[in-house]
Ligand code: ATP
């Protein structure tokens with residue numbers, strides 16, 4: 701059993717897609733063991749995406765992620781990191797496989813509806829950034 705961290709991004713919450721995305725996560729075999737709707741601050745977004753701070757899209761990404769509410773989640777399941785990346789689809793929705801969340805819902809490479817941790821180690825760090833143990837109920 702593994703855990704991963706997920707965000708339903710502002711483009712998706714704006715279009716009222718939280719339930720549809722959650723259904724796709726659950727249908728993929730993931731269990732939502734923690735979830736809350738928050739509005740990320742500028743400092744939250746800059747810290748969370750700190751690995752990308754030298755990238756040309758960093759400022760736009762921080763603006764986008766603070767442009768509306770997000771839903772932060774902890775997902776649990778066998779191979780949860782990979783399972784979530786698979787159901788999310790490629791970063792650019794034009795490259796994403798049919799049936800994935802990004803192919804179905806994403807508006808662009810930036811407004812791509814969901815975030816998912818890229819390794820179990822990063823999942824642990826990202827979960828700790830947003831959740832305490834008492835908020836995670838498996
Ligand atoms: P995420 O980390 O959100 O799960 P990812 O791992 O598929 O997505 P990363 O390379 O980590 O993609 O990029 C983080 C986020 O930055 C992307 O989800 C996207 O919103 C944005 N992003 C990535 N590349 C670009 C780009 N070329 N132009 C604009 N935004 C981008």
Ligand code: MG
Pocket residue numbers: 816818
């Ligand atoms: Mg990433």
